[in-house]
Amino acid sequence: MFWRFSLIRRQTITTQVINYILDLIRKGQVKPGERLPTEKQLTEELAVSRTCVREAIKSLQSLQLISVRPKIGAVVLEPSPVALINAEYLATSAFMQQADSLIEFRKVLELGLVALAAEKSTETDWAAMREVLAEQEAALRMERNTPTADLLFHEAIGKANIRFHKAVAEATRNPLAIMVLQAISAPLIEVSRRTNEMPGVPEAGLRQHWAIYRAIRENNPEKARHAMRLHLQAAERNAHILQTAGEAASTLPAASSTEQNQNQPEPA
Numbered sequence: 001m002f003w004r005f006s007l008i009r010r011q012t013i014t015t016q017v018i019n020y021i022l023d024l025i026r027k028g029q030v031k032p033g034e035r036l037p038t039e040k041q042l043t044e045e046l047a048v049s050r051t052c053v054r055e056a057i058k059s060l061q062s063l064q065l066i067s068v069r070p071k072i073g074a075v076v077l078e079p080s081p082v083a084l085i086n087a088e089y090l091a092t093s094a095f096m097q098q099a100d101s102l103i104e105f106r107k108v109l110e111l112g113l114v115a116l117a118a119e120k121s122t123e124t125d126w127a128a129m130r131e132v133l134a135e136q137e138a139a140l141r142m143e144r145n146t147p148t149a150d151l152l153f154h155e156a157i158g159k160a161n162i163r164f165h166k167a168v169a170e171a172t173r174n175p176l177a178i179m180v181l182q183a184i185s186a187p188l189i190e191v192s193r194r195t196n197e198m199p200g201v202p203e204a205g206l207r208q209h210w211a212i213y214r215a216i217r218e219n220n221p222e223k224a225r226h227a228m229r230l231h232l233q234a235a236e237r238n239a240h241i242l243q244t245a246g247e248a249a250s251t252l253p254a255a256s257s258t259e260q261n262q263n264q265p266e267p268a
Helices: 002-026 039-046 050-062 081-091 095-120 123-140 147-170 175-183 185-195 201-217 221-249 257-262
Strands: 066-069 073-076
Touching: 002 039, 002 050, 039 050, 050 066, 050 073, 050 147, 050 185, 095 147, 095 175, 095 185, 095 201, 095 221, 123 147, 123 201, 147 175, 147 185, 147 201, 175 185, 185 221, 201 221
Parallel strands: none
Antiparallel strands: 066 073
C-alpha cells in the first residue's frame, strides 16, 4: 500500500501547484505572453519538490494554457474556453471522483466507436494503429530511473495512449466522433498519466490495446466491443484504487518538503 499513499500525496501536491498557477492566471498576476515564475522560484515559494512542479507544468502545457520555450521558460498563452474548462476539471480536489464521469461517458462513446471501426476500418487504419502500438512498446523500453526520465516516460505513454483511441475513432470515418474524442483528450490524458504511475498498468494497457486492434482487424464488432469494455473496466478499477488510496492518504499528516523529495514512488 505504501506506493499508493506516496503516489497520491505527490499527486495532491501537484494539484495544489496547478491551482496556484491557475490562480496567478485568473487574477491577472501573470498575463498572456508573460513568463511564469521559474521552477526554482515555485519550488522555494511553495516548499514542494521539483518533480511536483515539473508535473504541474507538464499538465498545464498539455492543456495549452502555457508554452515552455527554451531559454525563456513557461509563458502563459491566451486561454480558449475549452482549455479553461479542462483546467478546472484538472485542478479540482475531486478529480478522481470526476474520473468516474469520464469513464462512464467513454463507455457510451467508445463502445460504439470500436464496433463501427471494426466494420469500416481499412488496411490504412490498421497500419496507423500498429504504428501507435509500436510507440507504446518503445515507451515501455524507456529508462525510468530518475525523476526527469520518469516524467518523459509518462508523457510518451500518455500521448501514445490517446493516439491509439484517436486512431480507433478515425477508423469510423465519422468526423463528429473524432471531434468529441478530441474534446475530452486533455482530461483523458491526465487520468491516464495518473493511473499509469501504478505498477503494471502501462504494460496491461498495451496488452488491452493489442486485443482491441486484433478484434478490429478481424472485422468483428462484438469482439471489438468486448475488448474495449474490458479495457474501460480496467481503467475504472485503477481510478477507484487511486480514489480509495487518496481518501486514506488525506487523513495522514502533511509531509515536509524533505519528505516529499524522499518519498517519491520507485519507478515501475
